[in-house]
Amino acid sequence: MAKIYSIGQLAKECDCKVQTLRYYEEIELIPKPERNSGNQRKYSEAHRTRLNFIRHSRQLGFTLDQIRQILSLTDNPSQPCDQVNAIAEAHLNDVVFKIERLNDIRVELERMVHACSGDKISECRIVEVLSDHSLCCSEH
Amino acid sequence: MAKIYSIGQLAKECDCKVQTLRYYEEIELIPKPERNSGNQRKYSEAHRTRLNFIRHSRQLGFTLDQIRQILSLTDNPSQPCDQVNAIAEAHLNDVVFKIERLNDIRVELERMVHACSGDKISECRIVEVLSDHSLCCSEH
DNA sequence: TCTACAATCTACAGTCACTGTAGGTTCAAG
DNA sequence: CTTGAACCTACAGTGACTGTAGATTGTAGA
Numbered sequence: 001m002a003k004i005y006s007i008g009q010l011a012k013e014c015d016c017k018v019q020t021l022r023y024y025e026e027i028e029l030i031p032k033p034e035r036n037s038g039n040q041r042k043y044s045e046a047h048r049t050r051l052n053f054i055r056h057s058r059q060l061g062f063t064l065d066q067i068r069q070i071l072s073l074t075d076n077p078s079q080p081c082d083q084v085n086a087i088a089e090a091h092l093n094d095v096v097f098k099i100e101r102l103n104d105i106r107v108e109l110e111r112m113v114h115a116c117s118g119d120k121i122s123e124c125r126i127v128e129v130l131s132d133h134s135l136c137c138s139e140h
Numbered sequence: 141m142a143k144i145y146s147i148g149q150l151a152k153e154c155d156c157k158v159q160t161l162r163y164y165e166e167i168e169l170i171p172k173p174e175r176n177s178g179n180q181r182k183y184s185e186a187h188r189t190r191l192n193f194i195r196h197s198r199q200l201g202f203t204l205d206q207i208r209q210i211l212s213l214t215d216n217p218s219q220p221c222d223q224v225n226a227i228a229e230a231h232l233n234d235v236v237f238k239i240e241r242l243n244d245i246r247v248e249l250e251r252m253v254h255a256c257s258g259d260k261i262s263e264c265r266i267v268e269v270l271s272d273h274s275l276c277c278s279e280h
Numbered sequence: 281t282c283t284a285c286a287a288t289c290t291a292c293a294g295t296c297a298c299t300g301t302a303g304g305t306t307c308a309a310g
Numbered sequence: 311c312t313t314g315a316a317c318c319t320a321c322a323g324t325g326a327c328t329g330t331a332g333a334t335t336g337t338a339g340a
Contacts, residue, residue, distance in 0.1 A: 041289090081266065
């Protein structure tokens with residue numbers, strides 16, 4: 001007996017909001033579900049699987065566009081997975097880049113906060129550094 | 141003799157786009173500049189200072205709202221800088237948190253990409269892991 | 281069966297920080 | 311005087327949701 005989900009149940013199962021589910025349907029990331037006599041959405045197990053995939057990919061930072069691409073690639077399961085791999089690697093590069101950038105920022109913020117004497121604003125090192133990039137010790 | 145900037149010149153000096161400058165004016169982050177006889181904006185040195193502050197803060201990841209707060213605090217230079225410090229520390233915490241999250245994601249992505257055999261999609265480890273969070277070794 | 285009240289429905293506006301476009305006007309160099 | 315760059319306003323679009331208003335439907339208890 002196949003399980004059937006209301007939109008609220010499916011949202012809860014997949015850790016997202018009801019509106020998000022309707023949004024995914026609107027942008028055609030998930031197929032339109034059946035409706036009951038009162039026009040309410042009824043989702044199948046297949047919907048749950050697909051939504052889980054989407055949500056997990058989102059948690060890992062993939063864009064909806066990347067997810068759409070991967071999902072469409074998985075429609076041909078016998079094809080080689082080079083393209084899936086390429087998308088994952090591109091995203092990984094992106095993440096590594098972001099981490100580096102954030103690390104630069106962290107260093108600068110730590111230096112600023114540390115240098116602040118807690119005194120008057122007119123002498124505040126934070127305000128000074130924000131005013132003048134050349135007081136920074138790294139690019140960002 | 142005070143220097144006067146056209147919008148294009150100021151944008152170039154402060155590493156932002158002309159539209160961004162007009163946007164900052166619209167949301168009242170920078171004061172409305174004088175206009176010349178042909179209705180074109182003419183910026184002063186004070187504008188350049190303020191815009192530099194904003195752009196540098198943005199590069200460090202502060203939100204426009206935080207920047208607005210800091211700027212309004214600096215209107216009273218004789219006040220203590222606790223509040224400025226608090227904003228900077230809050231932002232630093234934010235950055236540190238984001239780095240941690242991205243690191244978790246990086247680890248998971250590296251594991252996935254590494255486990256991919258480059259074979260068929262039906263056997264692709266990437267697709268498998270994306271389908272099922274429980275195959276992950278960390279939270280994210 | 282009636283009554284609450286929770287869940288769902290559609291449609292649309294708002295978020296953040298810009299970015300891009302269309303269609304017009306002004307400026308500066310040759 | 312012409313040409314082309316720079317400027318003007320006003321508005322739509324981005325990504326990935328999130329929130330709201332106002333109406334309808336489903337469900338549990340009296």
